[in-house]
Amino acid sequence: MNTTSGESDNRAAATATATATAAGVELTKDKNGIPLLLLRNNRGASATVSLQGGQVLSWKTERREELLFISNKAIFSPPKAVRGGIPICFPQFGNRGTLEQHGFARNKIWFIEKDPPSLAGDFNGKVYIDLLLKPSEDDMKIWPHRFEFRLRVSLAADGNLTLTSRIRNVNGKNFSFSIAYHTYFSVSDISEVRVEGLETLDYLDNLHQKERFTEQGDALTFESEVDRVYLDSSNTVAVLDHEKKRTFVIRKEGLPDVVVWNPWERKSKSIVDLGDEEYKQMLCVDGAAVEKSITLRPGEEWTGRLELSVLPCS
Secondary structure (H helix, E strand, O other), X not given: OOOOHHHHHHHHHHHHHOOOOOOOEEEEEOOOOOEEEEEEOOOOOXXXXXXXXXXXXXXXXXOOOEOEOEOOOOOOOOOOOOOEOXXXXXOOOOOOOOOOXXXXXXXXXXXXXXXXOOOOOOOXXXXXXXXXXXXXXXXXXXXXXXXXXXXEEEEOOOOOEEEEEEEXXXXXXXXXXXXXXXXXXXXXXXXXXXXXXXXXXXXXXXXXXXXXXXXXXXXXXXXXXXXXXXXXXXXXXXXXXXXXXXXXXXXXXXOOEEEEEEOHHHHHOOOOOOOOOHXXXXXXXXXXXXXXXXXXXXXXXXXXXXXXXXXXXX
């Protein structure tokens, strides 16, 4: 693996910073030496976060049932993002701009922040870790804006997983960005899954040159490739998996849009790090701010929050 001196320095710094972790957080490393943080609550539910991309790679119930999808063909080769889990798309979503697909945040080494600025909310009884991303000089060449991106990943006593992002403009001028938590849910069979909470919403269809349509159904079901951005959604969306008899509930703040993606059969065969049949076991439903960019003036900070829970259903 080829790395620049900056990447090597970042990795060394990340490893050094990772020596101090909170109670309920265990530090390990992946096969590339990238620090992994294992959050575990008192009941045995867990989440695993990589400092590569600040990416959640695993979220398990107290019965150790995996809730997130990771491809069997996933490539663990930095700086490439891993296919699955929850990659963070910032400062660009998809190809909606001049940067690489989904921006650069998911490809960078993040740092553990030992003493972050105070964050509003109830974190009593929660296991959490605070991460920080700042732009490198190389980042500044392709996106010339100075920012501080703080991410808190927290696991509650009931097993709920929350990602809270704070992005501050430490630049001398305004900048705009888009963001998405590109969440890969593990499902039994995509044809047995439905998404509720999107009815009557307008959406941009990426399979039809981002043309705008209105959702007509009571629930979204899947019979072919889907790649949509639902606009101005409510703060709660549900993914119902009939075969596994469970429902994912997605609650979000500061994230007006919902991205829904499944590549289906033909597209899957063209994706190197996804098995030909794996589209059946995954569904991406993202809390996002895509259609309207978020603009920050110097010194301003934006906060967005995604909370994931899982409930039994009949």
